[in-house]
Amino acid sequence: MEEQSRDPVATWTFSGDRGFIYCTERDDSILGDVAPEVGSGFLTFDLGDASGLDMVAPPPEKRSPPPPPVPPPKSGAGSGGTALSSSTGDPPETTNKVIRKRQKRAHQPRFAFMTKSEIDLLEDGYQWRKYGQKAVKNSPFPRSYYRCTNSKCTVKKLIQRSSEDPTVVITTYEGQHCHHSVAFPRGGMRARHAAALMDQLVPSLRFPAMPLHGNQPMVPGQLVQFPHKEHYNEGLLDDIMLSTVRKTQGE
DNA sequence: CGAATTTGACCTGCGC
């Protein structure tokens, strides 16, 4: 049973100085939304050499069509207004909130992955501002909500620890940056190459710093994945499920 | 003092 190749899950593994991305057909619809130019197939890269980016031509087979654009909900000023806005009548503020709601509902590309790290907020070259924290069901760990500090940028970031393995941090990016990162994160070449890779995969979506401090690396070579979202009770990775495994660096 | 974080309240979507 090679569930790895059959289950509808995109797996992203890192092993030593090499890594590869594999997305299945099912996930193609997801990745296609995030990075339509990628499609399905293998994408290999060498973290040790910037020129090592090598993309195996994805089979131009059936590419599940991108999800239909979410029809903008009727300007439900009545259904959308918050208590605050309703108390002040319907000034332009209300309009702004309605617009925000629309943006919220609009299908934003999501990109989620797991890292083994003690640090929740991994450096990824962007600055984030925390705007909320919420306890999630069936998880002792709260979920933190971050927003890019760039006023023009609507990218959001959700961070939560796995209820099964508290050492695993699940990060979800939503949206696309409309600006460049302020600085490369720590992690040197590795993070830089990973970021470069992500620029190819998902323009404006950068992969965060590799958890170089992973003092408790996962089992080398072992692939951790959530075959079905039912297995992941938080439902965080509803759009795309990626697993990241760092192999121990030598010893 | 300004910026960032915390935290409780509110709103929305979804399942029953």
Next chain:
DNA sequence: GCGCAGGTCAAATTCG
């Protein structure tokens, strides 16, 4: 229709 859970807002608080 109701209740629950997730997501967002904004005032209060903390920090640099």
